[in-house]
Amino acid sequence: MQSHTHYLPEFASREDYVEYLEGNSPVNYPSGTRNRHARLKTFMLETARSERQNRLLQRSFPADIQLVNIDESLFKVKDGSYDGKIVGLVEVFNERHPVFYTFLESHTSKAWVKKNVDQAPWLDRMWLSSHILYNIWEHIRLTVDSNRYVGLGFDHESKYEMPTDPIDYDSDNYSEEMEDEDNAPVTDRKKARVYITERLGVLDKKFKRFSELYDPFHSLVQLQIPADTQGGHRFNFDGQATNLSDSFVEHRARVISIVKLYQKLTETAEDQLWLGTEDVDGGGFRLDGEPIFIQFAQELSEETFHKFITYGFQRRNSISRIGGYIHQRSPKRIHLSAIDRHLWQPFILEATTKHILLLLPRGTCGNTIHRLVTYVQRYVSPKIDVWLGDELYGDAVKTAQKGE
């Protein structure tokens, strides 16, 4: 049962909401646990870019969600399944990236996003791949006092190495499951979930060594950045951010910078990589488009590869959320007429024991790249090299960061 204090109050203006979220309002801030106020969660989202999909933001959400204008870019989110209460706010920094702020409790907010975003074909999360989070880390380590505390989270589970059918359970429940000694799953496969909080100066010296010593340290899934005064801002691979500071406006500024980086990276990739024909003046046409190439650090065994294909692409409820029609070329290679089961956008893919190659048709959301990279690092191969065409993905991220 949700606490009513986690809903937002009714205000008429942006200024009132900002003051409220800053803790300056006469209206009481929602209370959380352990005698502190509730933490604001931010979910960075994405709408499809396709020229054909010029939907109003309202229509991107399910029918029982109502967006009520506060101003042209800020909306109250009223949810019919919560008796029309204001479960959060949506702010639109640009036409492609709405951001959802909420005080709903952690598991409730995750479930809300799972229901209203993950099941909606017009909305997706922003997927902050390791390369993106790492790039932000690189920026932080050069600009923040080395005595401040930062947090790094790593996660990898070689799901397809299981001797039996891998269970597609929600990995976010990992801690609860492992503490349930009666029901904790048996893990006969590589599995590493590590979270480190340490002074930036100390981590700066150790981080590279971690990844040299153990591959799962390439799969960076969480980054906590110090706030200006105290606390910090935590960013997850799945586009969720948590405000652990005492300032909403500072948290929002951090979110904006990441949204800008993400948008620049994704749209640049789309412009360069999208597959499609263009008429040529004077007759004929050309075929534009470049591939995305993901190379595994180590070749998968045939058995693991077979499970990866079977459970990763053929199962309807696979966590990869990729399906389609498989063309089996050999025990070590498949071609896939693929479809993204979230946004329901087609693309084409080759998978071998050594790599994945994909091409995105014009109009396909470029965030497919970031999501696939995240999925591969979390479940298939934590250490990978990724190219967009002939440019390293990491270099493309750096270029996008500089373009802010």
Add this chain to the structure above:
Amino acid sequence: MTIEASIPVSALAQDPIFQLNMVLWSLKRLPSQGSYHIRPLLKEAGYYLFAIDRRVLLPKDNHIVESLKDLTDKLGSPSPDIWLKHEKDNAHLIIELKSRGFSPESSKASQILKILIAVADLSLSVAAIDKLPGHLIIMTDNQDAQLLVNTLDKLKEKLEMYDLPCSPASVIGLEYNNEDSWIWDCANPSTLPQPLRNILSERVVVVTHPNIPPTDILPLYLVPWLPGQKGRQSMLNSDGLAVLTGRVLTYVLGEVRQASPPVNLPLEADSILHDATYGFFKYWNSKDKAILSQKVINIISGCLGSITLIDSSSRRIAIDIPLEETRENILKAIEKIEINNPINNLEGDVVLQPTLF
């Protein structure tokens, strides 16, 4: 579907779709390191794709027109398969893909003759002021490469006799060797244009398949199938149609899932085919378009039955989706279509609906 070992690899070397895909992949930006097994050789040489199937104009000088009447019975300007430009070199590269070699007397020779004339100076074809020299490359099965070199020499002699312009021309043979590699082998390397001289002066491996069975020899198709490819090896043709069927059905799935019930969802077969072929469909002739569009409608209606309403005249089908549950059932049904079965895929027979006009 796995291409079985019983197909001779020469069938691939002669397959126009394979040749086209190989050239297109050789122009892609691919990492210089890593396990990816196609070498983007033409990209490395500095070439990029200008156009597919773009016409090259024959000069209209009286002398040339009169001479052509003697040399060939078809006077229209040809449309070579692929036209490349170079980042720095001013000489354009025209590539013709040929399944087999042919003699100077063959009907195919007259097309090459016209291309040789037109490519000698491409300025007319691009409305440029200054002369624009081109270079013709013919790509074929390596076992026929020398035959084509001989044919080209004879054609050049003929053009000289008539005092007609003639572009330089080279022949590149495709060959699959026993080390699981595809080779490009230029049969007359002294004729190669400058950007290719260093790269192709000797046999070059352009595709490698380390640790992959020799039967696994198909690239990820950018273009899995094109109409009008007569004489194509039947299993390759079937495979291409199966791949195209898969791509078509992913677009149908997308349209269905993005629909909000209750809805009568219209699907236009032409639009789906346009998307599934990344725009190639637009350039097919009307009859080929009509045939394949009808097949798309047949597949969908065959799968979904009574909830579909067909409008053959506009190549459109409408799917009645009253509930979300119906939509889910439709998605499941489409996902279950066995695309490798010719009965279920675009290889199936279709009878064009009669039209009045």
